[in-house]
Amino acid sequence: MKPQIFDLHCDTALEMVLKEQPLKQNNLHLDLTRMEEYDGYIQVFAAFVDKKSIRVTPMEHCLSLLKKLHTEIEENKETISLIRTVQDLERVKEGKGLGAILSLEGGEALHGSLNALWMYYQLGVRLITLTWNWSNELADGIMEERGGGLTDFGKQAVAMMEELGILVDVSHLSIKGFWDVAEVTQKPFVASHSCVQALCKHPRNLSDAQIDCLVARRGGMGINFFPEFLSDDGECSIRQILSHMEYVLERGGENILGIGSDFDGVSALPQGMQGVEDIHALILGMQRFGFSQKLIEKILFDNFHRIFAESLPDARKVYAK
Ligand SMILES: [Zn+2]
Numbered sequence: 001m002k003p004q005i006f007d008l009h010c011d012t013a014l015e016m017v018l019k020e021q022p023l024k025q026n027n028l029h030l031d032l033t034r035m036e037e038y039d040g041y042i043q044v045f046a047a048f049v050d051k052k053s054i055r056v057t058p059m060e061h062c063l064s065l066l067k068k069l070h071t072e073i074e075e076n077k078e079t080i081s082l083i084r085t086v087q088d089l090e091r092v093k094e095g096k097g098l099g100a101i102l103s104l105e106g107g108e109a110l111h112g113s114l115n116a117l118w119m120y121y122q123l124g125v126r127l128i129t130l131t132w133n134w135s136n137e138l139a140d141g142i143m144e145e146r147g148g149g150l151t152d153f154g155k156q157a158v159a160m161m162e163e164l165g166i167l168v169d170v171s172h173l174s175i176k177g178f179w180d181v182a183e184v185t186q187k188p189f190v191a192s193h194s195c196v197q198a199l200c201k202h203p204r205n206l207s208d209a210q211i212d213c214l215v216a217r218r219g220g221m222g223i224n225f226f227p228e229f230l231s232d233d234g235e236c237s238i239r240q241i242l243s244h245m246e247y248v249l250e251r252g253g254e255n256i257l258g259i260g261s262d263f264d265g266v267s268a269l270p271q272g273m274q275g276v277e278d279i280h281a282l283i284l285g286m287q288r289f290g291f292s293q294k295l296i297e298k299i300l301f302d303n304f305h306r307i308f309a310e311s312l313p314d315a316r317k318v319y320a321k
Pocket residue numbers: 105172193265
């Protein structure tokens with residue numbers, strides 16, 4: 001079986017810039033040559049900002065990453081195309097080609113401006129992870145002791161994101177922030193790269209109540225491949241990824257579950273996994289765990305395709321806003 005893949009999160013953009021690597025073929029976790037081994041691949045590429053580690057403003061930093069992504073996609077346009085509308089999404093799906101969706105990881109890139117949000121939308125951003133681990137103008141991240149929820153600006157930004165067709169992502173967000181998002185949003189939202197807290201106590205992982213909420217809202221949950229989020233002692237193999245998937249399935253998560261690999265955003269991967277080429281091994285594991293063909297297709301592609309099909313703007317309206 002050569003399935004289509006839909007991965008909700010990677011940090012390859014920053015690694016490409018830091019290590020001066022191209023997207024076509026590199027020694028990072030992910031490149032186009034290896035993605036082509038699958039029968040179609042849609043990757044959400046994050047422009048990640050940690051405001052404590054950069055020397056320029058968050059906006060300057062994110063713009064440089066988005067520029068890198070646009071340049072690489074343009075240079076490889078025979079292979080990969082940018083998905084900005086629901087029509088783009090369907091074209092890539094039907095052609096079983098490679099597609100890129102741009103995202104921001106860290107709402108500090110907005111600098112508290114709704115006009116900046118509109119600018120990022122025009123640059124093709126179609127998912128925003130509201131916070132990284134710290135606080136910003138939208139909300140507090142999970143590592144802020146204060147644990148604040150959405151600010152007034154955060155609520156305005158989330159409303160505008162839903163109107164434009166930018167998916168709201170709660171990975172890294174504070175617990176109060178998560179529940180504020182659940183209250184103020186109308187559409188499905190996602191935790192793009194988060195695991196199960198009942199199986200690994202890391203604060204970045206989701207509680208049962210949060211998973212149940214995503215199930216009820218028909219949102220999305222991308223299982224992260226980072227060993228520290230998969231097992232309490234950080235020792236793990238592909239088997240732990242499957243265990244986190246099974247747990248979500250047992251809570252009724254058949255229609256929300258997917259992968260949010262965090263490729264190139266993590267310092268380690270599970271044993272037996274070096275990068276995107278080893279999703280084949282994950283698929284084999286799913287088959288061995290007794291997942292049906294239909295369930296495997298839902299997890300690898302169909303669930304996240306459904307959410308973006310509901311969220312992305314229509315091409316006929318995209319420039320009218
Ligand atoms: Zn992250």
